[in-house]
Amino acid sequence: MVESGHWADTARRRFVEGEKATEDEEGDDGEDSDEDEGSDSEAAGTITLRDPLMNMLESLEKSGFSASKVFWGNPIWCNARMGETVTKLPDGTLVQIGGEHEDFYDPDFLVYNDVIVFAPTPDGKSCRTGAPNFEIYGYPEEVFPETDFHTATHVPSLNAILILGNASREVEEGEGLQAPLATPIYLLKVGTWGMEKVETAGDGPGIIWNHKAELKDGQDVLRVAGVDGEWEGDRTQRTVVIKEGETRTVGVEFEEAWELDLANMRWTKEASSWVTVPKKKRGGKGAPF
Incomplete structure (x- = not known):
């Protein structure tokens, strides 16, 4: 057990319990220290x-x-x-x-x-x-919430890292909840490391995780797409509103993709390149198919 007043006990209480150290816990000489x-x-x-x-x-x-x-x-x-x-x-x-x-x-x-x-x-x-x-x-937490299974893309023109998606983002269901859900996006400024929440418009993926994101060549456009993982837990998923006030987690096909124009922060959904072709019947009279 770490005794009270030890630096490890002070640090533990600061982080786990959110308690600030008192002056007499700053160090043996009572002076403030950048390291502590x-x-x-x-x-x-x-x-x-x-x-x-x-x-x-x-x-x-x-x-x-x-x-x-x-x-x-x-x-x-x-x-x-x-x-x-x-x-x-x-x-x-x-x-x-x-x-x-x-x-x-x-x-x-x-x-x-x-x-x-x-x-x-x-x-x-x-x-x-x-x-x-x-x-x-x-x-x-109100500046940047707990975040996991997101993407983080360096955007040189913004001198920032764009953080998108979150598997731990909770949605409070109830009256007034309507589609589309906002996609969690934050800008982390390189150098100052300040964090800013980004508001977007358009047809975005909503709350998404386990996805991939990359800048399109020579453009300030971020392409977000699904990932077809080997295991169910590795595949891209997102939370959608199925009817007013109710949500559901659904899988994202790996051919599904969205584009975010970073100039105006507006989403558009890509048209799928996959086409469903009806199966032709084979055989002559009396053929089962």
């Missing part, structure tokens, strides 16, 4: 998380289960995840966004809304394991 205290970024709603516990878990790559055995308590922050994205920037920086630890039935299950920026090594290599320099950014 999260600070507000110039970008609105962005918080740089520098708790020693979080940095240690990142460096040691502990799972939530092994970390909780050391630090005890509720589900704890860790970087052993699935459903996260890692986007490589032109300078070699790696940007990891969101993801989840374990499945919903596991006691250590958590879905994250953080961003981890891994600087390239001195010789210019990109790496997450053993990265010498990284920053962890957190956001209030």
